[in-house]
Amino acid sequence: xxxxxxxxxxxxxxxxxxxxxxxxxxxxxxxxxxxxxxxxxxxxxxxxxxxxxxxxxxxxxxxxxxxxxxxxxxxxxxxxxxxxxxxxxxxxxxxxxxxxxxxxxxxxxxxxxxxxxxxxxxxxxxxxxx
Amino acid sequence: xxxxxxxxxxxxxxxxxxxxxxxxxxxxxxxxxxxxxxxxxxxxxxxxxxxxxxxxxxxxxxxxxxxxxxxxxxxxxxxxxxxxxxxxxxxxxxxxxxxxxxxxxxxxxxxxxxxxxxxxxxxxxxxxxxxxxxxxxxxxxxxxxxxxxxxxxxxxxxxxxxxxxxxxxxxxxxxxxxxxxxxxxxxxxxxxxxxxxxxxxxxxxxxxxxxxxxxxxxxxxxxxxxxxxxxxxxxxxxxxxxxxxxxxxxxxxxxxxxxxxxxxxxxxxxxxxxxxxxxxxxxxxxxxxxxxxxxxxx
Numbered sequence: 472x473x474x475x476x477x478x479x480x481x482x483x484x485x486x487x488x489x490x491x492x493x494x495x496x497x498x499x500x501x502x503x504x505x506x507x508x509x510x511x512x513x514x515x516x517x518x519x520x521x522x523x524x525x526x527x528x529x530x531x532x533x534x535x536x537x538x539x540x541x542x543x544x545x546x547x548x549x550x551x552x553x554x555x556x557x558x559x560x561x562x563x564x565x566x567x568x569x570x571x572x573x574x575x576x577x578x579x580x581x582x583x584x585x586x587x588x589x590x591x592x593x594x595x596x597x598x599x600x601x
Numbered sequence: 602x603x604x605x606x607x608x609x610x611x612x613x614x615x616x617x618x619x620x621x622x623x624x625x626x627x628x629x630x631x632x633x634x635x636x637x638x639x640x641x642x643x644x645x646x647x648x649x650x651x652x653x654x655x656x657x658x659x660x661x662x663x664x665x666x667x668x669x670x671x672x673x674x675x676x677x678x679x680x681x682x683x684x685x686x687x688x689x690x691x692x693x694x695x696x697x698x699x700x701x702x703x704x705x706x707x708x709x710x711x712x713x714x715x716x717x718x719x720x721x722x723x724x725x726x727x728x729x730x731x732x733x734x735x736x737x738x739x740x741x742x743x744x745x746x747x748x749x750x751x752x753x754x755x756x757x758x759x760x761x762x763x764x765x766x767x768x769x770x771x772x773x774x775x776x777x778x779x780x781x782x783x784x785x786x787x788x789x790x791x792x793x794x795x796x797x798x799x800x801x802x803x804x805x806x807x808x809x810x811x812x813x814x815x816x817x818x819x820x821x822x823x824x825x826x827x828x829x830x831x832x833x834x835x836x837x838x839x840x841x842x843x844x845x846x847x848x849x850x851x852x853x854x855x856x857x858x859x860x861x862x863x864x865x866x867x868x869x870x871x872x873x874x875x876x877x878x879x880x881x882x883x884x885x886x887x888x889x890x891x892x893x894x895x896x897x898x899x
Binding site: 477479482485511515516517518519521522523524525 | 771778
């Protein structure tokens with residue numbers, strides 16, 4: 472079972488934060504088909520948030536085909552975001568670690584590394600579109 | 602669905618002062634409603650009118666489709682927690698539960714005992730020696746165990762420390778998720794309410810400034826900044842909540858259902874706290890202007 476958290480300062484609406492966290496857990500393989508999401512009541516009580524916020528997040532995930540509600544039982548994962556790509560995570564993570572240590576050796580700090588990654592990511596995405 | 606609170610032209614006058622004026626509201630069921638405004642804005646007056654402890658001077662109010670406190674059945678449907686969570690200092694926690702059981706026809710004893718146990722309160726302890734947070738939790742337990750359809754809470758967390766505040770709101774949200782419960786709670790701090798409320802009423806200077814579902818309020822308010830401009834030249838559908846100018850720039854908070862099309866504006870989203878503060882300062886400035894005008898003839 473995953474546990475939600477909320478960042479009060481992020482400016483992202485709480486229901487979107489819950490959706491992001493479920494998607495993230497699906498991508499990383501922390502949630503798999505058949506797993507149950509935390510009960511609405513438990514999330515509301517745990518985070519001190521409105522239960523309607525949790526319901527809204529779960530409905531949106533249901534609409535995306537990632538989860539399904541079983542009345543009186545709970546909400547369960549029915550879809551996946553990682554697919555066959557999960558097997559590729561290991562080697563990619565190794566490559567990324569090597570790249571990170573090269574970046575550090577070259578003298579880049581955390582912020583420079585993030586900025587370089589983000590700008591490369593964006594320009595690659597733009598080239599794909601063009 | 603019946604509105605939980607329906608007010609038309611509601612007002613309450615004390616001597617020459619209006620504590621609440623011209624209040625028209627329709628709050629749908631199934632929400633956690635935040636009633637926000639500075640101290641002395643009329644929040645407690647509105648809540649006391651809703652519980653039937655005050656009678657209106659003008660207008661009318663209905664709660665769950667009936668006149669407030671119009672009979673035992675109506676009283677049983679509404680739970681009320683007054684400011685500072687009053688309890689009987691000389692009575693024990695268990696005494697309070699016995700009292701609750703005798704005074705409320707729909708009393709859920711199992712629920713009350715379960716909550717007291719979970720909160721770790723000693724049934725034999727006198728309520729007067731409980732901490733502020735424990736006292737608030739005991740009072741909340743009593744109002745929830747009467748199984749109301751509507752729970753009215755006046756400044757329930759204002760006097761609590763941050764941890765007690767969080768624990769109180771956790772218990773409240775669990776009750777909302779568990780039972781078919783609508784809630785109206787007041788606060789002078791929006792940060793208390795941001796996570797829990799999905800409906801907001803801003804009350805300043807005895808008047809309702811804005812009311813609606815939080816999501817709708819956020820979607821219809823925008824912060825515009827651009828070259829200096831007279832707000833009077835805006836399109837008709839754009840209502841200016843607040844405006845500030847420098848010699849070259851104008852910043853506006855506007856409410857509109859239509860998209861902002863003018864390319865001169867940089868449009869950004871508004872957070873709930875900024876939105877509420879804009880209405881509060883607008884009302885405060887309006888009040889100062891009115892006072893000023895009144896003073897002129899003297």
